[in-house]
Amino acid sequence: MPVIPIPRRVRSFHGPHTTCLHSACGPVRTTHLVRTKYNSFDIYLKSRWMYGFIRFLLYFSCSLFTSILWVALFILFCLQYLGFRIFLRFQYKLVILLFLLGRRRMDFSLLNELLINCIHVTMLLVGGLGWCFMVFVDM
Template sequence: MPIPRRVRSFHGPHTTCLHAACGYNNFDVYIKTRWLYGFIRFLLYFSCSLFTAALWGALAALFCLQYLGVRVLLRFQRKLSVLLLLLGRRRVDFRLVNELLVYGIHVTMLLVGGLGWCFMVFVDM
């Protein structure tokens, strides 16, 4: 049974790539694909470093706000405790709030340190 000509001339899925490479010098195709690869890699690294820097900056600002907030809250707690003692009332227990704030600051500090390291890795690349 004879095989039709269209089927016999089909070389596989890379035929169009091979025919496209025959039109140019192979080195030109290599240079163009290398340039495109380099440009895509640059876009990836640049966008990742911008995202990491923005996230790191936001976390650093959050850490500063938490630090200042703790100082203000501790001052408020002291004044409230003194006021309640002067009024003859029981003082309020702020232990849980203080622990949650300290844990929050620890987590933020770890994230700032880790993302700062990631930022430096992307800058070094």
């Protein structure tokens, strides 16, 4: 297949709509640039600074909110764990007391399973929020 020589000016690629823009603008000599007191680079820097600041505020507020939730869930998990240990001791003493009094034993199995499932869900939330918090800190 023969190679057709293409002039250098046509070979440089400026984008798919370059020819449309050139034809819409007309001749270069007739278009006058409007002078403003702002340089386009200054506007770019200001918008870039504002974008960076808004991004920082978003990440910082998300990480702060996530860390507060993480601490609250961690405290809730510790309270549930200690409360469950105290509740199990209470059950043990209550069962022994009822046995000594000759009464029927109470069944706490459903309540125990419910409390263990609540502790398990809280533990999963603590792990997940800790991961989210570390993702926001890493950003």
